[in-house]
Amino acid sequence: MTANLISLLVLLPVGLAAILTMTGQRLPNLSRGLDIAGVAVLLAVSAGLLLTGAGDTPQVIELGSWAAPFGIVWVFDRLSGLMLLLTATVALLALVYAIRRDEDQAGPHFHALFQAQLFGLNGAFLTGDLFNLFVFFEVLLLASYGLLLHGNGRKRTRAGFHYVVVNLIGSTLFLFAVGALYGTVGSLNLADITLKLPEVAPDAVPLVTTAIFLLFTVFLIKGAAFPLYLWLPGAYAHASIPVAALFAIMTKVGLYSVLRVDSVMLSGNTIGGIMETTALIAPWLLWLGLITLLLAALGVVAARFVRRQVAYLIIASVGTILIALGLVTGQSGEAAISGALYYWMHTTVLSAGFFLLAGLILRHRPEAGDGIESAPPMPHAILVGSLFFAYAIAMAGLPPLTGFFGKIMILAAALDSPLMAPVFAVILASGLIMVIALARAGSRLFYQAQATPGHPAHATPADARVAMPGLGTATLPLVLAGAMVVGAQPLSGWLADTAAQVATPGGYLDAVMPNGVLDPASAPGKFGAENDGGHH
Amino acid sequence: MTNLALSLLIGVLTGAGVYLVLRAQTFPVVLGLTLMSYGVNLFLFTMGRLQTAAPAVVGAVEHPTDPLPQALVLTAIVIAFAMTAFVIVLALKARAALGNDHVDGIHIPQADRVLDRNEEPRA
Numbered sequence: 001m002t003a004n005l006i007s008l009l010v011l012l013p014v015g016l017a018a019i020l021t022m023t024g025q026r027l028p029n030l031s032r033g034l035d036i037a038g039v040a041v042l043l044a045v046s047a048g049l050l051l052t053g054a055g056d057t058p059q060v061i062e063l064g065s066w067a068a069p070f071g072i073v074w075v076f077d078r079l080s081g082l083m084l085l086l087t088a089t090v091a092l093l094a095l096v097y098a099i100r101r102d103e104d105q106a107g108p109h110f111h112a113l114f115q116a117q118l119f120g121l122n123g124a125f126l127t128g129d130l131f132n133l134f135v136f137f138e139v140l141l142l143a144s145y146g147l148l149l150h151g152n153g154r155k156r157t158r159a160g161f162h163y164v165v166v167n168l169i170g171s172t173l174f175l176f177a178v179g180a181l182y183g184t185v186g187s188l189n190l191a192d193i194t195l196k197l198p199e200v201a202p203d204a205v206p207l208v209t210t211a212i213f214l215l216f217t218v219f220l221i222k223g224a225a226f227p228l229y230l231w232l233p234g235a236y237a238h239a240s241i242p243v244a245a246l247f248a249i250m251t252k253v254g255l256y257s258v259l260r261v262d263s264v265m266l267s268g269n270t271i272g273g274i275m276e277t278t279a280l281i282a283p284w285l286l287w288l289g290l291i292t293l294l295l296a297a298l299g300v301v302a303a304r305f306v307r308r309q310v311a312y313l314i315i316a317s318v319g320t321i322l323i324a325l326g327l328v329t330g331q332s333g334e335a336a337i338s339g340a341l342y343y344w345m346h347t348t349v350l351s352a353g354f355f356l357l358a359g360l361i362l363r364h365r366p367e368a369g370d371g372i373e374s375a376p377p378m379p380h381a382i383l384v385g386s387l388f389f390a391y392a393i394a395m396a397g398l399p400p401l402t403g404f405f406g407k408i409m410i411l412a413a414a415l416d417s418p419l420m421a422p423v424f425a426v427i428l429a430s431g432l433i434m435v436i437a438l439a440r441a442g443s444r445l446f447y448q449a450q451a452t453p454g455h456p457a458h459a460t461p462a463d464a465r466v467a468m469p470g471l472g473t474a475t476l477p478l479v480l481a482g483a484m485v486v487g488a489q490p491l492s493g494w495l496a497d498t499a500a501q502v503a504t505p506g507g508y509l510d511a512v513m514p515n516g517v518l519d520p521a522s523a524p525g526k527f528g529a530e531n532d533g534g535h536h
Numbered sequence: 537m538t539n540l541a542l543s544l545l546i547g548v549l550t551g552a553g554v555y556l557v558l559r560a561q562t563f564p565v566v567l568g569l570t571l572m573s574y575g576v577n578l579f580l581f582t583m584g585r586l587q588t589a590a591p592a593v594v595g596a597v598e599h600p601t602d603p604l605p606q607a608l609v610l611t612a613i614v615i616a617f618a619m620t621a622f623v624i625v626l627a628l629k630a631r632a633a634l635g636n637d638h639v640d641g642i643h644i645p646q647a648d649r650v651l652d653r654n655e656e657p658r659a
Contacts, residue, residue, distance in 0.1 A: 135611060142622070161627065165557070169572070
């Protein structure tokens with residue numbers, strides 16, 4: 001039953017995408033209803049699976065009952081469950097906003113692409129083998145290309161071209177990495193690679209490490225880390241608002257892959273008995289995270305549009321999470337992961353909401369859009385301004401909202417790291433820079449409202465009655481953030497258990513490869529050497 | 537000998553692809569992406585070790601070719617084909633929308649300046 005529900009998370013979106021391709025714009029209300037219902041089911045199923053504790057021990061689904069490493073496996077554990085829940089949450093917000101503001105009617109097949117996007121995302125979060133990860137990446141990217149170009153616009157086309165080319169280059173690198181790993185290790189299943197890495201022939205070790213670094217380069221392209229983030233601000237700032245909000249989960253796919261592959265595939269001790277795996281990637285992540293965070297903070301200052309600011313805030317959160325993932329080799333590695341996951345939940349939901357709020361500002365300031373410049377006051381200025389204030393506080397990491405708690409957890413994990421000083425300095429300084437930038441933006445947008453003949457400087461009662469569809473979807477993320485603060489105690493306990501599950505991948509390996517290693521006699525593997533399953 | 541030829545071919549295809557991708561016009565970029573995908577497909581294919589006269593069917597002969605890379609290559613070819621088609625359409629759309637084929641759309645000939653000024657409102 002559980003296996004069926006987990007499969008549903010992937011199969012439902014792809015089925016709906018096929019149906020929605022046919023209903024399309026001819027039956028707009030049916031398309032909307034199906035799309036909403038599909039996302040609601042995904043949300044309910046992923047939440048239900050997490051609440052019933054289905055992920056407490058990793059659940060393995062063997063497609064076609066072919067056991068790993070020969071078949072394709074999907075693995076559901078707490079980490080993938082959390083990602084699926086976040087995806088469904090963000091998708092529901094974006095979809096309701098799109099429908100309330102009719103943005104889904106700007107081009108054909110919005111709903112089909114939306115479900116195809118969810119299919120790719122959910123598949124990427126569940127898959128347990130590298131080539132499937134590649135395929136699901138392609139699925140989610142192809143859907144995202146379509147969504148990004150949804151509706152027209154010259155800037156959108158230009159930014160979309162950059163986005164597509166960068167990702168196609170990333171896909172090519174991904175295939176090189178996968179090919180090199182298969183050629184040397186002889187497997188593509190994450191757990192199987194873990195067991196085989198110590199057995200790699202010594203002369204193949206440089207090739208294997210090259211492939212691993214190439215793999216993480218690809219993940220960091222998707223995750224938008226320095227120096228590979230330059231495609232993101234343009235693409236996100238020019239996408240239509242609900243699409244940009246949905247894309248809040250896209251960088252997290254890259255980060256999820258970093259965390260998953262690092263914690264499972266590199267959890268063996270050595271590569272070929274020569275190279276230590278544990279400290280292979282983490283130090284790079286730490287430094288890249290520091291640079292990413294600092295540059296993103298400067299980007300928030302330099303941005304002249306709210307949407308671009310939010311795009312840079314997303315990059316800043318990528319930097320923060322990378323710093324936390326870089327701390328996993330320290331003594332407080334589990335604390336670092338659970339801090340990263342808390343911050344992860346916070347930033348995914350809130351940056352999506354911030355995009356929706358930017359969309360409201362954009363639509364209701366006809367003179368200036370979301371440009372950070374003074375313009376006649378917008379309707380509901382006090383309400384929208386308060387929301388902007390709350391988002392700014394949360395995203396910059398000031399108390400009492402979630403960004404603050406996430407950063408505290410990460411900083412606490414950094415206390416016994418040798419790199420404590422730079423981590424503290426960069427996280428705190430970038431927070432300050434972002435506060436200044438957001439304060440400046442907020443005061444321009446909401447205080448320096450100029451009066452023009454038609455628009456007096458102070459909102460009239462008539463303005464207050466202007467309907468503002470989508471306001472609820474921009475408010476809901478803050479409610480969720482409030483719930484994350486109120487429920488911080490049980491939530492952080494749950495996240496600590498999740499982090500423990502991630503940090504000790506023995507359960508994952510046992511679930512996927514119950515026999516430890518495949519029988520050398522039955523397999524034409526390139527490295528049929530015995531393995532005593534010494535990964536525990 | 538075959539190994540050397542194949543390695544050189546992969547290297548040349550990928551190198552030429554990288555060079556073309558670094559050009560600042562959409563058509564060379566698309567061409568470069570295509571060459572790179574050819575290079576990587578060949579690379580995937582050789583990762584199963586080169587053998588001649590060995591079918592990719594386990595049990596048919598004593599030393600069959602590894603079937604997995606062939607499956608991978610097949611998938612990669614299909615995906616690369618779809619992506620190439622998509623990126624060509626996108627490049628054409630960009631050419632039509634931006635009035636030139638520069639990847640940044642910034643090399644605007646004199647005649648198109650007016651069009652640029654009448655840019656859509658930030659939407």
